[in-house]
Amino acid sequence: MKHLFACLTGLVFGTGIAISGMMDPAKVLNFFDIAGAWDLSLxxxxxxALIITSLGYRLVWRRAAPLFEQSFQLPTSTALDARLIGGAALFGIGWGIAGFCPGAAIPALGTGRWEVALFLVSVTGGFYLRRLLSPALAKTAT
Amino acid sequence: METVFTPFASFGGGLLIGLGAVLLMLGLGRVFGATGILSGAVFAESRAELTWRMALILGMMLAPGLLFLITGTMPAITVPVSPVMIVIGGVIVGLGASLGSGCTSGHGVCGLSRLSLRSLVAVPTFMTTAAITVFLIRHVVGG
Structure with missing residues (x-):
């Protein structure tokens, strides 16, 4: 039941990504191209998304626990450190180069386009690179 | 290359993205961060850690097929960059998102709606570096 629910959740999210235009790198890159072919759609x-999550999360958190788990597992870190800011800065650079982000590329894989698979393999390579660069941090959950 | 301004489709898609994130919180009590879901699947230390993420990823991948069944067309994907750029961008995305503990979905959607201070710092940071990167590539190097 839990896995069927997870699958349907992914389907809802992925359908939203597909309808929204997020899985089209041409549209994503134009969103950032303020000096050029600017497209404000994104x-x-x-x-x-924020309207739904801002309201919906607060409704869900009135429950003592989620449907299929013992407790809510929210990120607990509060550190505004170099790793957060440097990581976010790098992420933006990569997003601006490729035009895909992970949340858009995973559903986009369902179109069968090889560029999407190439991107996600590269992202996974980046995950491994991070582990190589910082063995001490490797055990930290991301 | 110009793209068509699609405020209604984008807003409607955004509502569904938000609904997916809320459903994951309701069912499994987790934030919908694609980076955490993907890296958690790649580096899963137990079967329990792996299986719900694989189910979620499978559901996400079924979305274009569902839309094809309903509308008769696959979602548009136009890739205006070279394969080399996809690889370089992808590696930097993977490195940066894992260092910064999140991407557009984790920090941008889930984190901002939780009013996470880390996300309130991360989102303007990656939006700014993405815009600078696109400006440099399109108008300085390529211009």
């Missing part, structure tokens, strides 16, 4: 994606 601001509406973020707006729509």
């Amino acid at each position: 601001m509406f994606v973020m707006g729509g």
Whole structure:
């Protein structure tokens, strides 16, 4: 039941990604191209998603526990450190180069496009690179 | 290359993205961060850690097929960059998102709605570096 629920959850999220235009790198890169062929559409994606999560999370958290787990597992770190800011800065650079981000590329894999698979293999390579660069941090959950 | 401004489809897609994130919180009590889901699957230390993530990833991948069944067309994907750029960008995305503990979905959607201070710092940071990167590639190097 838990896995069927997870699968349907992914399907809802992925359908949203596909309808929104997030899985189209041409559209994503134009969102960032303020000096060129600017396309503001993705601001509406973020707006729509945030309206639902801002309200929906608070409704869900009125429950003592989720449906299929003992407790909610929210990120607990509060550190505003170099790893957060440097990591976010790097992520943006990579996003600006490739035009894909992980949340858009996973559903996009379902289109069968080889560029998407190439991107996700490269992302996984980046995960391994991070482990190589910081063995002491490797045990930290991401 | 110009793309069509799609405020309604993008807003509607955003609502569904948010709904998916809320459903994951309701069912499994987790934030919907694609980086954490993918790296958690790649580096899963137990079967329990792996299986729900694989189910979630499978569901995400079924979405274009579902849309094809309903509308008769696959979602548009136009890749305006070379394979080399995809690889370089992908590696930097993987490295940066794992160092920074999140990407567009984790920090941008889930983190901002939780009013996480880390996400409130991370999102403007990656939005800014992405815009600078696109500007440099399109208007300085390529311009």
